[in-house]
Amino acid sequence: MSDQLSGPLAGVTVVDLTIALAGPYATQLLGALGATVIKIENPAGGDPSRNNAPYYGAAGLSLRRGSDEDMSISMLERGRNKLGVTLNLKHPQARDVFADLVRHADVVCENYSAGTADRLGIGYEFTSSVNEQIVYTSISSFGAGTPGKGMDTIFQALSGLMQMSGTSGDPPVRSGVPFGDLTGPLFAVIGTVAALLQRERTGRGQHVDVSLLGALTALAATEPWGTMERAGIEMRTGSTVPRLAPFGIFATSDGHVAVCAPTDAFARGVFAALGRPELGEDERFTTRDARVAHAPALHREIADWAEPLPTEQAVAALERQGVPVAVVRGPEEAVRDPVVRARGETTLLAHPELGPIPESLGSGLPIRFSAATAGYDRPAPRLGEHNDFVYRQILGYGAERLAELRAGGAI
Amino acid sequence: MSDQLSGPLAGVTVVDLTIALAGPYATQLLGALGATVIKIENPAGGDPSRNNAPYYGAAGLSLRRGSDEDMSISMLERGRNKLGVTLNLKHPQARDVFADLVRHADVVCENYSAGTADRLGIGYEFTSSVNEQIVYTSISSFGAGTPGKGMDTIFQALSGLMQMSGTSGDPPVRSGVPFGDLTGPLFAVIGTVAALLQRERTGRGQHVDVSLLGALTALAATEPWGTMERAGIEMRTGSTVPRLAPFGIFATSDGHVAVCAPTDAFARGVFAALGRPELGEDERFTTRDARVAHAPALHREIADWAEPLPTEQAVAALERQGVPVAVVRGPEEAVRDPVVRARGETTLLAHPELGPIPESLGSGLPIRFSAATAGYDRPAPRLGEHNDFVYRQILGYGAERLAELRAGGAI
Numbered sequence: 001m002s003d004q005l006s007g008p009l010a011g012v013t014v015v016d017l018t019i020a021l022a023g024p025y026a027t028q029l030l031g032a033l034g035a036t037v038i039k040i041e042n043p044a045g046g047d048p049s050r051n052n053a054p055y056y057g058a059a060g061l062s063l064r065r066g067s068d069e070d071m072s073i074s075m076l077e078r079g080r081n082k083l084g085v086t087l088n089l090k091h092p093q094a095r096d097v098f099a100d101l102v103r104h105a106d107v108v109c110e111n112y113s114a115g116t117a118d119r120l121g122i123g124y125e126f127t128s129s130v131n132e133q134i135v136y137t138s139i140s141s142f143g144a145g146t147p148g149k150g151m152d153t154i155f156q157a158l159s160g161l162m163q164m165s166g167t168s169g170d171p172p173v174r175s176g177v178p179f180g181d182l183t184g185p186l187f188a189v190i191g192t193v194a195a196l197l198q199r200e201r202t203g204r205g206q207h208v209d210v211s212l213l214g215a216l217t218a219l220a221a222t223e224p225w226g227t228m229e230r231a232g233i234e235m236r237t238g239s240t241v242p243r244l245a246p247f248g249i250f251a252t253s254d255g256h257v258a259v260c261a262p263t264d265a266f267a268r269g270v271f272a273a274l275g276r277p278e279l280g281e282d283e284r285f286t287t288r289d290a291r292v293a294h295a296p297a298l299h300r301e302i303a304d305w306a307e308p309l310p311t312e313q314a315v316a317a318l319e320r321q322g323v324p325v326a327v328v329r330g331p332e333e334a335v336r337d338p339v340v341r342a343r344g345e346t347t348l349l350a351h352p353e354l355g356p357i358p359e360s361l362g363s364g365l366p367i368r369f370s371a372a373t374a375g376y377d378r379p380a381p382r383l384g385e386h387n388d389f390v391y392r393q394i395l396g397y398g399a400e401r402l403a404e405l406r407a408g409g410a411i
Numbered sequence: 412m413s414d415q416l417s418g419p420l421a422g423v424t425v426v427d428l429t430i431a432l433a434g435p436y437a438t439q440l441l442g443a444l445g446a447t448v449i450k451i452e453n454p455a456g457g458d459p460s461r462n463n464a465p466y467y468g469a470a471g472l473s474l475r476r477g478s479d480e481d482m483s484i485s486m487l488e489r490g491r492n493k494l495g496v497t498l499n500l501k502h503p504q505a506r507d508v509f510a511d512l513v514r515h516a517d518v519v520c521e522n523y524s525a526g527t528a529d530r531l532g533i534g535y536e537f538t539s540s541v542n543e544q545i546v547y548t549s550i551s552s553f554g555a556g557t558p559g560k561g562m563d564t565i566f567q568a569l570s571g572l573m574q575m576s577g578t579s580g581d582p583p584v585r586s587g588v589p590f591g592d593l594t595g596p597l598f599a600v601i602g603t604v605a606a607l608l609q610r611e612r613t614g615r616g617q618h619v620d621v622s623l624l625g626a627l628t629a630l631a632a633t634e635p636w637g638t639m640e641r642a643g644i645e646m647r648t649g650s651t652v653p654r655l656a657p658f659g660i661f662a663t664s665d666g667h668v669a670v671c672a673p674t675d676a677f678a679r680g681v682f683a684a685l686g687r688p689e690l691g692e693d694e695r696f697t698t699r700d701a702r703v704a705h706a707p708a709l710h711r712e713i714a715d716w717a718e719p720l721p722t723e724q725a726v727a728a729l730e731r732q733g734v735p736v737a738v739v740r741g742p743e744e745a746v747r748d749p750v751v752r753a754r755g756e757t758t759l760l761a762h763p764e765l766g767p768i769p770e771s772l773g774s775g776l777p778i779r780f781s782a783a784t785a786g787y788d789r790p791a792p793r794l795g796e797h798n799d800f801v802y803r804q805i806l807g808y809g810a811e812r813l814a815e816l817r818a819g820g821a822i
Binding site (some may be wrong): 207 | 562595741779
């Protein structure tokens with residue numbers, strides 16, 4: 001594992017108890033940053049993400065698992081840069097093995113529902129009694145110890161997010177990107193690494209506790225919607241922003257373009273692109289306040305111009321005038337952006353035996369370090385693939401102990 | 412500043428050159444984690460966010476600045492836990508002052524457009540020549556050195572996000588939460604803290620480079636949409652998920668509820684809540700596959716039941732049956748959730764002289780540490796409020812030097 005030496009978190013070992021999406025996303029980021037992530041799975045089937053359709057194997061993509069070689073795309077995405085180890089945490093011998101792992105680790109990460117980790121005997125209290133330097137990170141629906149079963153859509157509903165998109169009076173808008181499951185892990189990684197840094201000073205670990213609802217609510221609240229609305233600023237305004245014009249999404253003959261041109265100079269650029277420079281002299285459009293007051297008329301001019309044009313042509317005309325403009329891309333085009341690809345912000349998914357999966361771009365690590373390498377460089381493990389490596393080489397178990405654990409169903 | 416001793420980043424000093432939203436959100440998080448953040452602003456007006464309506468002052472909220480006491484809500488949100496210092500970076504004496512700041516700092520954070528920092532003479536090369544231990548974090552639209560002017564809506568358009576919500580064939584859906592501006596800063600904080608941890612090992616700083624487009628694209632790509640669609644899984648499915656039923660958003664007499672009940676047990680709970688336990692025996696609804704095949708009929712039953720009921724009553728009926736359900740809350744209700752408030756995930760904004768602003772809840776730090784205090788405990792500074800503290804007490808400048816810098820317009 002010498003390639004890990006160059007990641008910013010090289011030397012950090014994470015015991016990863018997480019399953020599903022939110023927890024595994026946090027630990028995959030720690031792995032991409034160079035930590036040694038030991039993913040613990042129940043020997044009876046492992047992380048349920050292994051059973052999410054679609055699968056990839058020698059026969060390509062399919063909705064049903066065809067052979068043992070097939071692995072779920074979910075696991076191929078979220079299992080990257082992790083070592084796969086089995087341990088049945090309900091087995092009487094499991095707690096001793098867990099304690100040995102903890103003695104060799106810096107971080108434990110879990111996303112059990114409230115009370116489960118303690119019931120299994122692997123909660124923060126036990127873990128810190130084994131190793132007081134452990135940073136123990138809990139990712140939960142509503143906060144450590146707070147009961148309640150959450151899912152991404154539940155967090156989106158409760159956080160206000162669904163009432164922040166669309167236009168006033170519209171039904172709630174669910175985001176197709178599961179921000180309810182994805183923003184908490186980002187804060188959990190921040191908390192984990194910050195606690196590791198604090199440990200350099202204090203010599204002590206601690207419990208880091210992140211709620212998925214809390215994380216999404218906090219992020220959404222960076223724009224204080226209520227305060228804005230009390231001040232008379234309508235906030236639920238669909239694809240436009242009332243204080244900005246020209247601004248919005250416009251249909252073309254084969255797609256849509258986003259135009260963000262609220263300054264005088266940008267507005268003149270828009271008029272030039274439209275071949276209508278005289279609109280810059282039209283008193284409805286000469287100042288920012290005037291344009292905002294006459295936004296519907298202004299946006300109608302742009303819409304009429306864009307509608308018959310191919311997207312590429314509309315974007316080129318606006319770009320030539322220096323106007324901030326963008327194609328509204330679909331996800332498949334977005335992940336293929338050459339700059340994004342070159343920076344490793346998206347990356348080909350790979351199967352552990354079959355290698356890179358043609359055309360299947362997954363999430364990359366969107367952080368570049370000048371003095372470290374980071375990113376996903378190892379495919380997801382098979383269930384228990386690294387049992388020998390972890391139990392023998394890291395924990396130092398002998399062959400006999402390993403055989404005993406295997407025979408008893410502990411691993 | 413003794414209260415900072417207890418934050419996980421206590422002892423870390425950040426020179427903050429950022430303006431607008433993305434950069435300042437990253438540095439406000441560093442401040443909430445206990446770093447000493449020195450926000451550098453041009454003495455001629457400072458961060459443009461100081462001029463965003465609405466404002467808050469003795470007369471309350473208003474769309475126009477009424478007196479010098481009035482401060483923008485944007486700055487009251489994003490300036491928290493920062494020291495306010497003026498420095499005109501175009502002034503001939505500024506580079507020496509900047510170098511002195513860098514000698515006393517651990518982190519520099521900037522979000523200039525490509526080339527600007529180098530043109531001002533404060534790019535990574537100069538900065539690291541002054542202090543090789545500096546972690547220099549750049550947040551840019553498309554990556555350090557890549558030209559192009561981005562805005563949140565541009566990132567949303569290019570990242571595929573707008574084509575991931577709504578239903579296939581719908582126009583693009585713009586998120587009201589500016590995820591294009593907000594996810595990059597989270598990765599920037601992760602990169603910054605990880606680089607600080609690496610520095611403990613190597614003694615060297617480095618350049619950390621985060622692109623806002625790259626961050627949003629990477630986050631959205633955690634679900635590999637293209638791969639899913641090639642496997643026959645339609646992904647743009649509005650408020651429903653085709654593989655899950657019952658699942659979705661249902662209108663009530665006074666709002667909406669989100670129901671996520673795809674398992675057999677949850678489905679039976681839904682039928683019990685509807686007072687229609689016999690639906691559990693209906694062969695269209697007995698298995699998960701059957702429910703998915705008959706999802707429209709199933710969802711019609713729930714919709715008809717929910718429509719005349721007050722939200723509270725619908726939620727209570729489903730909760731009694733153990734079904735994962737949530738009120739679709741608006742932002743104002745969301746930020747007032749008692750658990751969220753108690754955990755500090757939202758927090759009252761405060762004016763530096765007038766104190767807490769009634770009813771105005773802003774973003775809190777959604778990370779709880781068992782052995783550290785963290786969160787926003789100091790209001791945004793006035794422009795230059797901490798010049799004396801920073802220039803005299805941190806840099807050790809004498810009164811004469813300070814007077815000279817002031818007289819020459821450098822600070």
